[in-house]
Amino acid sequence: MTSNLDTTSRSAGDRARARAYYRDFFPAIAGYTVVLLAVIAWGGLDGTASSRFVWALLPLLPALLVVRAVVRHLRRIDDYQQTLLLRGLATGFAVAMASAITLGLLETGGLQVDGAGWLVYGAGMAGWGAAALGGCR
Amino acid sequence: MKNRLKLLREARGWSQGVLADRLDVSRQTVNALETGRYDPSLPLAFRIARLFEEPIEAIFDPGQDEAAAVGARGADAR
Numbered sequence: 414m415t416s417n418l419d420t421t422s423r424s425a426g427d428r429a430r431a432r433a434y435y436r437d438f439f440p441a442i443a444g445y446t447v448v449l450l451a452v453i454a455w456g457g458l459d460g461t462a463s464s465r466f467v468w469a470l471l472p473l474l475p476a477l478l479v480v481r482a483v484v485r486h487l488r489r490i491d492d493y494q495q496t497l498l499l500r501g502l503a504t505g506f507a508v509a510m511a512s513a514i515t516l517g518l519l520e521t522g523g524l525q526v527d528g529a530g531w532l533v534y535g536a537g538m539a540g541w542g543a544a545a546l547g548g549c550r
Numbered sequence: 551m552k553n554r555l556k557l558l559r560e561a562r563g564w565s566q567g568v569l570a571d572r573l574d575v576s577r578q579t580v581n582a583l584e585t586g587r588y589d590p591s592l593p594l595a596f597r598i599a600r601l602f603e604e605p606i607e608a609i610f611d612p613g614q615d616e617a618a619a620v621g622a623r624g625a626d627a628r
Contacts, residue, residue, distance in 0.1 A: 418560050424567035424577045493579040493588045 430489050437482035444475035501544035508540025509533050552611045556584040558602045573597055 423431070449472045452458070456468035487498055516529045526532065559569050559580075566584070570577040573594065582588035590598065590610075599606045 418563065418565045421577070421581075422565075422567060424570040426571050426574060427567070427576050427578075430576070491575040491579050492591050492594065493582055494576055496588075 430486070433489060434482065434486040437485055438479065441475055441478035441482050445472055445479060448472045448475050497545070497548040501541045501548060504544035505537045505539075505541030509537030512536035551586060551589045552613050553583065553586070554609050555580075555598065558604075558609065559584075572601055 452468050452471050456465060456471070458465050458469055487495060490498065512533045516526050516532060519526060520529070555569075559566070564572075566580045567577045570580045573580070574597075575594065579588065583590060595606050595610065598609060602609060
């Protein structure tokens with residue numbers, strides 16, 4: 414029999430930690446999106462000036478704020494949640510490495526893979542997400 | 551590791567969220583503890599014992615884990 418003691422709603426502490434994370438994360442990801450769109454629109458990335466590389470790397474600055482949000486969240490959560498989060502990150506890293514090696518070998522074999530860096534990034538994020546979903550069960 | 555956490559919590563009429571706040575952990579962690587998917591760290595085990603005013607060994611039962619560890623230590627000593 415299910416009672417109200419079995420509720421799966423988050424605790425007050427969970428909500429406070431989530432709010433603190435959102436306060437860090439959402440401005441950072443919004444900043445990243447704005448800078449990325451601005452760079453694509455006005456960065457002259459398809460030109461020949463060497464300054465285009467500086468523009469191309471500009472979204473890294475707000476991306477660092479996203480990393481900061483995750484690190485600060487990692488420090489706020491308890492041991493068990495840290496284990497789950499770090500396990501997810503480790504899985505994402507392993508998937509990204511495997512993808513990088515696979516793409517590298519394919520390129521060695523003569524296959525030209527466009528956007529290989531983004532493929533590695535996507536694979537790593539997918540690995541992290543899958544591991545996080547598995548840990549939440 | 552088996553434990554009596556759920557019984558102790560329900561005896562006090564607390565939800566998992568309430569217990570989580572009292573232990574300063576997440577509800578997810580309380581659920582993992584109750585279902586035996588997570589063995590608490592020593593500081594957390596002491597916090598649980600203090601909260602329920604019972605010794606740690608009255609709440610947590612290492613069961614086969616301890617028997618296996620003792621067996622392994624015995625095998626190493628031989």
